Amino acid sequence: MKIDILASGSKGNVIALTSGQTTILVDVGIAKTKIEKRLLEVGIRPDHVKAIFITHAHKDHIQGLPIANKYRIPVYVGTEEWKSVKTKVDIDLMYNMNDKRVVDIEGLFTIKAFKTHHDALESYGYVVEAEGHKCSICLDTGHVDTSMIKAMYGSDTYIIEANHEPNMVEVSEYLPSTQARILSHIGHLSNEQTAAALSKLIRGKGEQIYLTHLSTKNNLPALAEMTVKRALTKQSFKAGTHYEIEVI
CATH class of the missing domain: 3.60.15.10 (Ribonuclease Z/Hydroxyacylglutathione hydrolase-like)
Incomplete structure (x- = not known):
């Protein structure tokens, strides 16, 4: 696929x-x-x-x-x-x-x-x-629950949002109501939330991760990637060896 x-x-x-x-x-x-x-x-x-x-x-x-x-x-x-x-x-x-x-x-x-x-x-x-390949796509969501993990588990490719860094949202120019929406349980995933979800999903079998839907104002590609890599390192998984990661 x-x-x-x-x-x-x-x-x-x-x-x-x-x-x-x-x-x-x-x-x-x-x-x-x-x-x-x-x-x-x-x-x-x-x-x-x-x-x-x-x-x-x-x-x-x-x-x-x-x-x-x-x-x-x-x-x-x-x-x-x-x-x-x-x-x-x-x-x-x-x-x-x-x-x-x-x-x-x-x-x-x-x-x-x-x-x-x-x-x-x-x-x-x-x-x-398709073709023996499983791809999970998880875009706008305020949190990842156990049913979502169950649905996505065992995928070969994960396309998942890493929308924001909460500290950047809190000092942003956005109105307080917009900040609250982004950070809410029905808003968007933070880097840490994405990393936590991937820690439950990645098994080190060479999965491909795409970090998507990054905020241009409240995130940095390098920060999103580093946050995920740090979490997966704790699982003894190394990028390029156990999985691949790309920020879109």
């Missing part, structure tokens, strides 16, 4: 997963034309996208949904998020997604959702399996 992270962060999120000539997208948070361009840049034809899975209906995850209408791509989204999506997608392309449903795409992909904790009506992460 080929994985391409086409966009990451508060300005937009798009992840492409490809098996053979078939691609699925998790989130489409940048403009339709930009998605088309970035797909072509990594060798993917937009008309080879066979499904779109939405984590939640905030703008940085759904801005490019009109691409579904253009290429007649089915869109899977939590039922409670429909009202934020239905103005962008033809109703006949929309499908309910929940944490009990398993979706098969052309016999190549198996996709299952798991509940996350964000200030949206029905937010999800996704576990995608």
Whole structure:
């Protein structure tokens, strides 16, 4: 399974997963034309996208949904998020997604959702399996609970947010209400929270970690990476030997 992270962060999120000539997208948070361009840049034809899975209906995850209408791509989204999506997608392309449903795409992909904790009506992460490879995608969430760990456990690839450093949020120019939202249990993961989750997930079998959705104002790529590496060192795991890590 080929994985391409086409966009990451508060300005937009798009992840492409490809098996053979078939691609699925998790989130489409940048403009339709930009998605088309970035797909072509990594060798993917937009008309080879066979499904779109939405984590939640905030703008940085759904801005490019009109691409579904253009290429007649089915869109899977939590039922409670429909009202934020239905103005962008033809109703006949929309499908309910929940944490009990398993979706098969052309016999190549198996996709299952798991509940996350964000200030949206029905937010999800996704576990995608293809070609014997398991990839877990955990974006906006205020914390990681045991059911999320159970869903993601045993993955070969982890795409997980490392959004902020709490001390930087607290001294930021953001309004107190915005700071409280980010730091809340339905906000975003801090570097330490991400590191703690990965400490429960990584088994040292050569897993690939992608740290994503970093705040440009309240985090530093080197800090996010160092925090995760330090936590995994305590588990006797060394980057480059037991796992690989990249900050997007």
